[in-house]
Amino acid sequence: MATTAVTSADIASEAPRSDFGRILAQREHRFAAALLAPAFLALLATTTFPLLFLVYTSAFRMDLAMPFTNGFVGFENYQVLLSDERFWTSLLVSLVYTGSTVALQVIIGLALALLVMDMKRGQGWFRVIAILPVVLSPAVVGMIWRTFMLAPEFGIVDFLAINAGLGSKNWLGDPTLAMVSVIAIHTWQWTPFAFMVLLASLASLPEDIYEAARLDRASAWQRFRRITLPLLRPAIVMVIIMRTMVALTAFAAIFTVTAGGPGTATEILNLYAYRKSFTELSIGYGSALAVALLIVTIIISGILFAMRRAK
């Protein structure tokens, strides 16, 4: 063996040290990999595999009502999708729903956070009460709103509308009102999340820079515009990113309140994919719709993350 020629001096110098280091590093890597493996495999099995299977399915015609037509179709589902007017409508509904709910959550959440920051007493109670909608299941929230809040004559909202002289409205039957209603429901449930994040962020801003700004003769509005808002920017962008991803894939609340109706007035893309797959049993096309939603979500998140890094 070649090692027999190695002198003791060589052994004492570099060779052992670098070898030892490499062995240690290797061991550490192996140990880390072993720790990671179970979680990694579980994730692969529960998220990556279904996702890939979805993409695979979208390349087939898989119609449970007419199984004899099933077979590989390549990109045909996507070609159909691009000329499917209902797809474009549901995409638009998704974007309107997402844009308006996220904007409302941030604006109302920030306003509430600013208000609560100035409260001398009762902050703790406010937080507890505010967090309640978040812990409810969206399906339950949908049921509550459909029955207690929006039911004609008896619902609280309709009752208030009647007393305000607006008359009883068909909140979930009128296409525009139905859209307004589902946006309001989502905003009602998730604004507390934005509120909590922004309140925590606000509370961490140093007091003294506001005092400095007062002495620098900044008005309350200028202090908000020039100091609070820029310092809250990371938190606001984070809220927007998180809420956008959830709003794009919202399902349960709309499903329980309007089920996408009346007609397709509140049919967001997610709901359309569901209806295609499990009501019309056209699973291949439904998969293509779901993949389209995935792509839309990735693009929008990408843009938001780029915005976050921008400054």
Added chain:
Amino acid sequence: MSGQGQVSFRNIVKMHGEFAALKGVNFDIKPGEFFALLGPSGSGKSTTLRILAGLDAPTAGRVLIDDKDVTSTDARDRDIAMVFQSYALYPHMTVAENIAFPLEMAKLPKSEIAPAVKDAARKVKIDHLLDRKPGQLSGGQQQRCALARAIVRKARLFLLDEPLSNLDAKLRLETRAELKKLQRSLGVTAVYVTHDQEEAMTLADRMAVFMSGEIQQVGTPAEVFARPNSIDIAGFIGNPPMNLVPARYADGDVIIAGHRLKTTITTAGERDVVVGLRPGALRMSEGGLGARVDLIEDLGDTAVLDLDCAGTMIRMRVADGNIPGEGDTISITARPQDVHLFDPATRMRL
């Protein structure tokens, strides 16, 4: 508008619940003066500054600036610039934007802001850092940025809340000297809060010494050093501070450990007193008070001796080349005009 910068405090009281942070504070600051508020932590000096700035409202009393009552005027409208102990720089703005902020709020045209910012930055030697964010600056640079932001708008009053306390010792000395020059060259009234008597002594034209919510003495540093009003001030001013020794007064003399020391006071009678002796005013001479040298702290040009005079510890400053050995017994005395007497009951000067 840049007024004179004359300040008057009239019976200012500040309560925090039951606790009186200020118990009726009165003082006047002349235009252009460098005025220090000196005192230990919790003595009310920072509260006084915040009331002057308009950041806190007094519980009672009036604040006048240029003879106008501003007690209920908001901080925004007082035309005051301030350097905070924490610097309070806007973390999301560059140095240039930080300095420009007060000018933008004053709605100065852009064409005037840029040169003013450059000028202020040059005065405090940070004109090469204008594009940095505060997080990228060292403590000293941040401090200069805060200074530039305060001087840029030429306010009538310039408040500094322990501006040097976060700097290291060497930088503190340098900045101290620059601060004084800067204030002189700007000719602005400056109010300076510090717990460091050396800073107050070197910087201030006059100073107010705070003790537990009250001003105990107002005067030039030299006056306060030469004639401290009370035992508390005597024990606070000077480094090392004055020796305060309980003694007996009898017909113009004080008796310490059986030794008689002449004073300038001539009233007859006997009473208990506290004798104040500056470490630097003590002399070695024959026939004085006997003392054993316990410890020598050699400072290079001078040395501070810890002396044991019949059980009482007395500190003495001696010039280099004149230092006895540890364990030696020496004899010390002081000139009558250097012997300060205080009433042990009222703690005030006699």
